[in-house]
Amino acid sequence: xxxxxxxxxxxxxWATAIVKMLLENLDTVGWYMRNEYxxxxxxxxxxxxxxxxxxxxxxxxxxxxxxLNDIINNYDVLIFAIxxxxxxxxxxxxxxxxxxxxxxxxxxxxxxxxxxxxxxHFNKEYNISLENIGVITxxxxxxxxxxxxxxxxxxxxxxxxxxxxxxxxLKSWYIKVKISDDIIGTEYAAMLKNIYxxxxxxxxxxxxxxxxxxxxxxxxxxxxxxxxxxxxxxxxNINNSAYLGDLLVTGYSTFSRNRMFGNMxxxxxxxxxAQHEMSMIAEGYYATxxxxxxxxxxxxxxPIIDTVYTILYENRNPKxxxxxxxxxxx
Numbered sequence: 001x002x003x004x005x006x007x008x009x010x011x012x013x014w015a016t017a018i019v020k021m022l023l024e025n026l027d028t029v030g031w032y033m034r035n036e037y038x039x040x041x042x043x044x045x046x047x048x049x050x051x052x053x054x055x056x057x058x059x060x061x062x063x064x065x066x067x068l069n070d071i072i073n074n075y076d077v078l079i080f081a082i083x084x085x086x087x088x089x090x091x092x093x094x095x096x097x098x099x100x101x102x103x104x105x106x107x108x109x110x111x112x113x114x115x116x117x118x119x120x121h122f123n124k125e126y127n128i129s130l131e132n133i134g135v136i137t138x139x140x141x142x143x144x145x146x147x148x149x150x151x152x153x154x155x156x157x158x159x160x161x162x163x164x165x166x167x168x169x170l171k172s173w174y175i176k177v178k179i180s181d182d183i184i185g186t187e188y189a190a191m192l193k194n195i196y197x198x199x200x201x202x203x204x205x206x207x208x209x210x211x212x213x214x215x216x217x218x219x220x221x222x223x224x225x226x227x228x229x230x231x232x233x234x235x236x237n238i239n240n241s242a243y244l245g246d247l248l249v250t251g252y253s254t255f256s257r258n259r260m261f262g263n264m265x266x267x268x269x270x271x272x273x274a275q276h277e278m279s280m281i282a283e284g285y286y287a288t289x290x291x292x293x294x295x296x297x298x299x300x301x302x303p304i305i306d307t308v309y310t311i312l313y314e315n316r317n318p319k320x321x322x323x324x325x326x327x328x329x330x
Contacts, residue, residue, distance in 0.1 A: 007071045010081035013051040017142035020055050024172040030063045032071040039064045055146035069096045077102045083281040084109030098126050106136040108190040109283035110290035117187045131159045135183050137190045139245035141255040148174045154242035156180040182236050188228050189243045194284030196220040197250040197258035199308050202318050205266020217251050219329045223302050230298040258284035266318055303328040
């Protein structure tokens with residue numbers, strides 16, 4: 001069987017990790033990023049100088065370009081790993097057709113301009129069939145991929161063959177992959193877990209211990225289940241790795257940028273100062289506003305999301321808001 005022509009869009013840590021995984025199986029991997037300096041550095045040194053610099057990348061197998069349209073024209077399967085806050089600006093450069101392309105989202109967030117998860121955004125804004133849209137989700141941290149530690153991915157797509165093909169392209173001796181048909185649910189879960197990781201970070205920054213964290217995560221998975229059921233009702237096991245596993249690794253891991261962001265907020269940083277100090281995007285910040293709006297529209301009980309929203313967007317005191325939250329958890 002002819003190997004797939006796959007390209008990755010984005011220059012951050014998760015994009016770099018996905019490229020590393022693909023290089024295990026493919027002869028050529030397309031890679032779009034804006035930064036010309038980074039492109040030249042990768043070509044000469046086989047590593048990304050800004051993210052996951054310990055990951056060795058075979059530049060002879062990389063088709064690197066800062067021209068978005070060239071990469072789109074030359075590849076059939078497009079994996080987007082651009083932070084959701086910047087996706088619209090990048091796609092504004094588009095002057096070629098996405099028709100007949102298969103789109104996989106590796107973005108754990110919501111497009112701020114439309115309030116849509118990535119799959120829905122491509123479906124509604126670019127008329128891409130849901131059959132041609134998939135999701136790549138964890139539980140999986142880019143940093144552990146770089147270290148080739150055993151990691152697990154879930155590939156969700158309505159078209160089972162496309163999901164299996166992507167799984168084959170990503171799996172290796174240190175990457176295990178399973179497939180799912182819940183593209184909407186897994187993508188919402190990937191977005192929501194970042195909010196709960198921000199909450200876990202705030203709690204840690206405020207001095208709450210492991211006992212409270214366990215109650216917070218227990219309530220978070222039930223809140224996630226209620227939320228996803230409101231937006232996309234179908235039979236799913238919320239305890240599967242794509243939901244609960246991804247939530248736990250993002251809520252507890254020291255690699256979690258969302259937990260790090262929340263921890264800074266809990267310690268007294270303002271949102272702007274925390275964002276300024278971090279070199280990476282905390283998707284949970286943008287996701288909180290979108291999730292809060294969806295909850296208002298759809299209804300439902302989401303005390304953790306509501307608490308994070310009041311702290312990040314209404315400038316409420318984290319200590320006081322978490323004291324109120326503790327009385328709502330069980």
